[in-house]
Amino acid sequence: MIEAEVRAQLRAFIVKDLIKDAKYPLADDENLIANGLIDSFSLAEIGVFAEQQFDVYIPDPDLTVAKMNNLNLMVARIMRDAK
Amino acid sequence: MLNASTRDQYHTLLDAITLTEADDQPAIIFVATDAEPITITRRAFKAQITNCAMALRGIGIAPRDLVIIAHTQNLESIYAFWGALWLGAIPSMFPTLTEKLDPDFYINNLAELTRFSNVRVVLTTDDFAPTLSARLPCTVYGTSAWLNMSVEESLPICDNKAKETSGLQADDLPSPRLRGRGVGGEDITAFLQHSSGTTGLQKGVALSHRAVLNQLAHYADAIMLNDQDVIVSWLPLYHDMGLIAGFILPLVTGLPLVLMSPFDWVQHPALLLKAIHDYRGTLCWLPNFAYNHLARRVRVRDSDRLDLSSIRAFINCSEPARHASHTLFAERFAANGVSMKQLAVSYAMAENTFAVSQTAVGEAAKLDTIDREALQRDLIAAPAAPDSDDALTQVSCGKPITGTAVKVVNEAGDSVGERQIGELLVKSDCMLTEYFMRHDLQPFDSDGWYKTGDRGYIAVGEIFVVGRSKDLIISAGKNIYPQDVEAILYEIDGIHAGRAVVFGVPDEREGTELVAVVAEVDTYDQEALRQIQLAIRQQIARATEVSVSYVSLVERGWLIKTSSGKTARAANRAKWLAERENQGNLV
Numbered sequence: 048m049i050e051a052e053v054r055a056q057l058r059a060f061i062v063k064d065l066i067k068d069a070k071y072p073l074a075d076d077e078n079l080i081a082n083g084l085i086d087s088f089s090l091a092e093i094g095v096f097a098e099q100q101f102d103v104y105i106p107d108p109d110l111t112v113a114k115m116n117n118l119n120l121m122v123a124r125i126m127r128d129a130k
Numbered sequence: 131m132l133n134a135s136t137r138d139q140y141h142t143l144l145d146a147i148t149l150t151e152a153d154d155q156p157a158i159i160f161v162a163t164d165a166e167p168i169t170i171t172r173r174a175f176k177a178q179i180t181n182c183a184m185a186l187r188g189i190g191i192a193p194r195d196l197v198i199i200a201h202t203q204n205l206e207s208i209y210a211f212w213g214a215l216w217l218g219a220i221p222s223m224f225p226t227l228t229e230k231l232d233p234d235f236y237i238n239n240l241a242e243l244t245r246f247s248n249v250r251v252v253l254t255t256d257d258f259a260p261t262l263s264a265r266l267p268c269t270v271y272g273t274s275a276w277l278n279m280s281v282e283e284s285l286p287i288c289d290n291k292a293k294e295t296s297g298l299q300a301d302d303l304p305s306p307r308l309r310g311r312g313v314g315g316e317d318i319t320a321f322l323q324h325s326s327g328t329t330g331l332q333k334g335v336a337l338s339h340r341a342v343l344n345q346l347a348h349y350a351d352a353i354m355l356n357d358q359d360v361i362v363s364w365l366p367l368y369h370d371m372g373l374i375a376g377f378i379l380p381l382v383t384g385l386p387l388v389l390m391s392p393f394d395w396v397q398h399p400a401l402l403l404k405a406i407h408d409y410r411g412t413l414c415w416l417p418n419f420a421y422n423h424l425a426r427r428v429r430v431r432d433s434d435r436l437d438l439s440s441i442r443a444f445i446n447c448s449e450p451a452r453h454a455s456h457t458l459f460a461e462r463f464a465a466n467g468v469s470m471k472q473l474a475v476s477y478a479m480a481e482n483t484f485a486v487s488q489t490a491v492g493e494a495a496k497l498d499t500i501d502r503e504a505l506q507r508d509l510i511a512a513p514a515a516p517d518s519d520d521a522l523t524q525v526s527c528g529k530p531i532t533g534t535a536v537k538v539v540n541e542a543g544d545s546v547g548e549r550q551i552g553e554l555l556v557k558s559d560c561m562l563t564e565y566f567m568r569h570d571l572q573p574f575d576s577d578g579w580y581k582t583g584d585r586g587y588i589a590v591g592e593i594f595v596v597g598r599s600k601d602l603i604i605s606a607g608k609n610i611y612p613q614d615v616e617a618i619l620y621e622i623d624g625i626h627a628g629r630a631v632v633f634g635v636p637d638e639r640e641g642t643e644l645v646a647v648v649a650e651v652d653t654y655d656q657e658a659l660r661q662i663q664l665a666i667r668q669q670i671a672r673a674t675e676v677s678v679s680y681v682s683l684v685e686r687g688w689l690i691k692t693s694s695g696k697t698a699r700a701a702n703r704a705k706w707l708a709e710r711e712n713q714g715n716l717v
Contacts, residue, residue, distance in 0.1 A: 067679050072660060081229055082664070083671020083678070088606070090397045091427035098429055107398040107432075108164045112229065 048129040053101060054122045060096055061118070065089050075118045090115055097121075103128045131357060132383050134532060137347040140382075142339040143215060143320055147384025152176040156386045160205055161405050163398045170205065172384070175212075178205075182213025182277065189269075189276050193218030195250035196322070196566075200224040200240060200262070202255060203367055203391050206273060210253050211367075212381075215320065219250070222322035222334060223368040227258060228393075232672035237265045239332070243324075244268050247334055247567045251276075316340035322566050323370050323480040325609070334566035335480045345374065345483035345560035346382055348532040352488040353413065353443065353474075355383060360440075362388040362411035364395035364402050369607070371448045374484035375415045399424050400432035403466070407436040414441060415476075417448040417607030421455040422641030425462035439467025443474040443491045449604040450595060451475045451525040453497060455641035470494040477527035477593055481573060481580055483560045486536060487593045489528030496526040498594055509551040511587045511594065526592040534558035537579070538588055553599055554586050555579040601699050603634030605643050610634075610676055612699055615645070618673050624662040625649050631689060633703040635680065644679035645670075648706055651683045659683055682706065 054075075062071045065085045079085050090110045097103045103125050115121050132140055132147075139145070148157045149172075157175040160168045170178070191197060197214040199221060201207035207223070214221035227236045244252065244266050252270045254262055259272030320342055322334035349355075361380040365372030372392075380387035388405045395401055403424070405411060416424075421444075446456070456473045475495040477487045489495040501514040502522045514521045530536045537545050538552040546552045557579045565571045573580055583602070586595040603610040612632040619630040629650040634643035647666055653659060663681050670678050690701040 068663075068681070071663075083230065083667040086671075086677035087393070087396050088423060088427070091399055091423070095427055095429055098431075104429070104431065107400065110397055112397070 048101060048126075050122060050126050053125055053129065054118065056100060057093075057096070057121055057125070058118060060100075061085065061093075065092065073118065077117055079118075080112050080116050087112060093121060097125050101125055101129055131350065131355065132343070132347050133350045133355065134347050137343065140343050140347075141316055143342060143378065143382060146382040148172045148381045149176050149179075151384060155384070157381065158205070158208070159386060159388045159409060161388060161390050161401065161408075163394050163401055167408075168205070175209075175381075178209045179212040179216050182209045183216040185277050186210075186213055186217050186219065189251070189271065191217060191219050191251060194318075195219045196247055197221045198224050198240075198244070198249050198252045200226060200252055200254045200258075202226045203393075206277070207253075207367070208377075210277075211321070218318075220319050220321055220336075222324060223373060224324060225366070225368050226254075228675060230671050231675050232669075233261065235673040237262065241266050243332055243334075247322075316343070317563075319563060319566070323373060324368060325480065333568060333571065336563045336566045337483055338563050341483050341560045341562070342374070342378065343382075344533055344558075345485065345531075346379055348534070348560070349375075349379070349485050349488070350383065352485065352528075352531045353445070353491050355379075355385070355413075357385075359385050359412045359442070360388065360409050361385055362402065362405050362409065362414045364390045364392055365415060366392045369448070370478060370480040370484050371415050371417070371607075375445070375447075396423075400428045400436075403428060403433055403436050403438060403463075406438055406441060410440040412440055412442045413445070414443075415445045415447055417642075418446055418451055418455050419449065419606045419640055419642035421446070421459040422639065425455075425458045426639075428462075433463070433466060436466050438463055441468070441472050444468075444472055445474045445476050445488075446495075446525075447476040447478050447485075448607050449642060451495065451527070452638075452641055453523045453525050454638055456495070456525070458641075475525055475527050477595060479556075479582060481562045481582075482534060482556055482558055483562075485531050486534055486556055486558075487528045487530045489526055489592075495528070496592060498524045498526065498589055500524060505551065505596065511549045511551060511589065511596070524594045524596065527586075527595055528593065529591050530593065533560060536588070536593055538586065543575075549587050549589050551585055551587050551596060554582045554584045554593070554595070556582055601633070603632075603643050603645060605634065605645055605676060606640075607642075608676065610645060610674065615647075615670055615674060615676075616697070618669050619647065619649060619666060622662065622665045622669055624651055624653065624658065624665075628697065629686070629689060631697045631699055631702045633699050633706075635703075635707070637679075645676055646680035646682070646703075646706065647678050648682045648684055648689065648702060650686045650689055652686060 058073055062073050063069045080087055094105050094110045097105055152172045154171045154173055156169050157172045158170045197219050199207050199210050211221045249268045256272035256274050259270050263270040316339045319336045320339045322336055325333040363376030365376045367373050367377055388409045390401055460468055460470050471494050474489045474491050476485045478485045499514050499516045499521050500511040502520040504510050504512040535557045537555050539555055540546050540552045583599045584595050585597045585599055586593060601612050615632040616630055619625050620627040631648050633646055635646050637644045651662055666681050667678050690698045692698045
């Protein structure tokens with residue numbers, strides 16, 4: 048799986064389904080949870096999305112604010128286990 | 131077991147079975163995603179809380195002092211709460227400061243509360259204590275400054291040798307049973323529950339030992355509580371559902387409590403289900419959004435081997451119960467042994483200690499299909515055919531628990547008949563005594579009824595809640611007052627005072643209300659608009675911990691004002707919804 052594809056799909060999911068503003072210009076290193084763009088409930092949702100979309104299971108101890116607070120962190124974690 | 135027939139054997143909360151029968155049975159099992167479970171026996175629990183009581187006395191806390199516990203939800207805050215109770219002080223759990231919240235907002239709120247309520251001490255984490263200490267007009271202690279120091283240096287009760295020299299032991303404190311019959315007895319305030327407002331001064335709901343014990347006894351009967359029950363909870367302890375149902379109830383009745391941090395659960399919802407499976411949980415209270423959160427965000431591989439059939443009741447409480455959420459949850463976890471018969475509902479509020487009503491445990495909550503138009507036009511819940519266009523499905527909140535009466539009144543304050551909509555009023559033997567140190571606020575009318583602010587009706591003896599009298603938004607179980615959020619918006623550069631509105635939007639997917647903001651702006655510059663939008667999301671999250679779901683920036687003149695110049699929330703909400711619908715963006 049290509050990193051750029053994962054990033055694009057994840058970004059689209061976050062702005063459309065979580066921020067609810069498809070036009071939002073989300074930066075790769077933008078602080079998602081601490082800035083109030085998404086809430087911590089969304090971490091669990093991102094876990095579901097990663098599994099369905101990329102077939103990557105991120106175990107609960109890795110689904111934390113510290114480890115998933117921006118797009119770069121999420122993409123890196125998904126790419127680590129991507130097939 | 132505490133229930134209506136044994137109620138007279140209890141005089142204060144310190145007659146809790148966990149304390150009076152302090153053996154090796156589990157009192158609390160604390161579970162976490164990234165740590166092994168910690169089991170606290172009743173014996174260890176009692177030792178810990180008497181230890182805390184001694185330590186609190188060591189720092190000068192006396193009976194009737196107000197002790198605020200502004201701590202992360204952990205065993206230490208639990209021991210501190212019960213330690214304060216043991217000492218006869220008045221504890222109150224308060225939310226902790228999280229990364230998302232603005233420290234200034236949080237500290238200012240706490241400082242205001244501290245001034246108004248004559249708080250004697252605030253207990254918090256070591257990390258946070260210096261910051262709080264500099265800003266609050268009362269004493270602040272981090273853990274090591276009151277607990278460890280007091281125990282080791284001032285009141286050494288863990289060390290036998292030191293015990294002999296100090297002469298102070300846990301047994302020196304009056305026994306709970308004797309104290310309960312002392313001055314004030316059952317009617318003295320046991321603890322405060324603080325209203326879960328967004329910002330601004332929170333009200334401390336003062337509850338007496340009598341009120342809490344009455345509630346527990348009646349509620350135990352309503353849910354047929356028995357010795358085999360195991361309570362599982364992720365709920366925060368600064369909220370009535372978490373504090374009473376998920377904390378005080380099991381400890382007083384001596385039932386095992388399987389507890390976890392709300393922060394952990396929100397991020398890892400399967401933790402709750404695993405706890406139910408591992409400990410054969412039988413009762414679990416959840417706000418409506420949690421049914422959606424669990425159904426939609428627990429991955430199949432995290433739940434496929436879990437057995438949830440031990441649950442007698444998942445009890446939906448603290449925000450309007452939705453049939454769609456129950457259905458979603460029951461279908462998602464059917465293979466794990468969940469059925470609609472396990473899905474009960476309670477209507478509750480801190481002012482009544484907790485439950486006002488409860489549906490029958492072991493039966494699916496009753497549904498009432500009513501006509502939407504008759505509801506809005508005639509204020510009547512007229513039965514409708516389930517398949518009609520205007521059908522609205524209401525979920526019953528059950529019958530009032532023993533000792534609590536409910537009536538429905540119209541705007542003139544007169545009782546209305548069956549199926550007529552009005553405000554719900556409550557009168558009971560488990561009501562608050564007062565709003566602590568807030569003599570400006572009178573909770574009762576002249577006949578002793580508490581006006582809930584909720585609108586609903588009664589049909590065949592069961593209570594149905596259809597809405598609220600005020601603009602209050604309940605999002606994911608949290609009460610949000612739009613005016614508080616609007617005040618934050620007015621401070622943002624690019625938004626003028628009075629030119630922004632906040633309202634709730636029901637969301638089927640989430641099973642709760644989402645928060646929408648509409649603000650008038652004077653700019654068309656894309657970067658400036660982006661900055662305003664970001665500031666709105668950031669400032670609201672930092673002040674209230676609420677994530678805004680929709681931000682709409684509109685031209686000047688978009689907002690509808692009332693004749694007196696105030697923002698008309700309902701009208702603006704209707705306009706916003708209509709515009710979204712026209713654009714094909716159905717909420």
